[in-house]
Amino acid sequence: xxxxxxxxxxxxxxxxxxxxxxxxxxxxxxxxxxxxxxxxxxxxxxxxxxxxxxxxxxxxxxxxxxxxxxxxxxxxxxxxxxxxxxxxxxxxxxxxxxxxxxxxxxxxxxxxxxxxxxxxxxxxxxxxxxxxxxxxxx
Amino acid sequence: xxxxxxxxxxxxxxxxxxxxxxxxxxxxxxxxxxxxxxxxxxxxxxxxxxxxxxxxxxxxxxxxxxxxxxxxxxxxxxxxxxxxxxxxxxxxxxxxxxxxxxxxxxxxxxxxxxxxxxxxxxxxxxxxxxxxxx
Numbered sequence: 335x336x337x338x339x340x341x342x343x344x345x346x347x348x349x350x351x352x353x354x355x356x357x358x359x360x361x362x363x364x365x366x367x368x369x370x371x372x373x374x375x376x377x378x379x380x381x382x383x384x385x386x387x388x389x390x391x392x393x394x395x396x397x398x399x400x401x402x403x404x405x406x407x408x409x410x411x412x413x414x415x416x417x418x419x420x421x422x423x424x425x426x427x428x429x430x431x432x433x434x435x436x437x438x439x440x441x442x443x444x445x446x447x448x449x450x451x452x453x454x455x456x457x458x459x460x461x462x463x464x465x466x467x468x469x470x471x472x
Numbered sequence: 473x474x475x476x477x478x479x480x481x482x483x484x485x486x487x488x489x490x491x492x493x494x495x496x497x498x499x500x501x502x503x504x505x506x507x508x509x510x511x512x513x514x515x516x517x518x519x520x521x522x523x524x525x526x527x528x529x530x531x532x533x534x535x536x537x538x539x540x541x542x543x544x545x546x547x548x549x550x551x552x553x554x555x556x557x558x559x560x561x562x563x564x565x566x567x568x569x570x571x572x573x574x575x576x577x578x579x580x581x582x583x584x585x586x587x588x589x590x591x592x593x594x595x596x597x598x599x600x601x602x603x604x605x606x
Contacts, residue, residue, distance in 0.1 A: 368573035398571035445571035
């Protein structure tokens with residue numbers, strides 16, 4: 335799984351975004367993007383490595399910013415990069431044929447437990463889910 | 473009620489199709505939809521109650537039934553999820569994490585809806601069969 339998350343991170347960083355895997359606690363730059371594996375799909379075992387034959391997983395992408403305008407721009411940019419036109423984006427993962435596609439918007443909210451120290455503002459964030467399907471190429 | 477909706481697209485399609493069926497069938501559909509909502513609610517409560525940190529949120533999970541469609545008849549919608557306010561407002565964190573990621577330690581509510589979908593389909597099929605065959 336980690337190879338897929340890193341491929342997503344690379345795509346977003348190439349688009350000029352600040353990207354973190356799993357947890358961005360302690361980060362000071364805004365806006366920022368955090369990529370997290372979803373809880374898992376019903377009836378599908380959680381993968382423990384990329385050696386597993388097939389992956390059929392949800393990936394959560396959290397965009398956070400201190401202003402609504404910025405948040406909307408970043409969320410839109412993330413979706414455009416990871417699922418252009420809400421369609422399929424192929425991921426560059428060695429030994430795998432991997433595709434990512436926007437699935438749904440989960441929520442938009444204010445996080446009052448992650449106040450930015452420098453500005454004393456509470457970040458706004460969106461969570462969107464992307465569907466990952468990946469199979470070995472060999 | 474909850475800020476997110478649990479209907480799958482297939483469930484919504486089924487609900488929409490109900491507008492086309494005989495009114496005889498439609499009036500019996502509501503209990504089927506409500507039974508599905510109860511099952512999803514119970515499933516979501518079990519998952520939330522199993523969380524060490526978010527267990528108190530479980531009791532905030534409920535459902536609302538609404539009727540719509542032409543003349544407010546023929547379309548039955550169940551909305552299942554945590555109520556706003558304490559402790560339900562923590563559900564967002566439980567399901568989806570916060571601004572820095574994390575959280576997301578409780579199963580996505582979509583999974584409960586997915587698990588119920590076959591039962592819902594079968595119940596509707598049984599209902600249709602009962603009405604057609606007597």
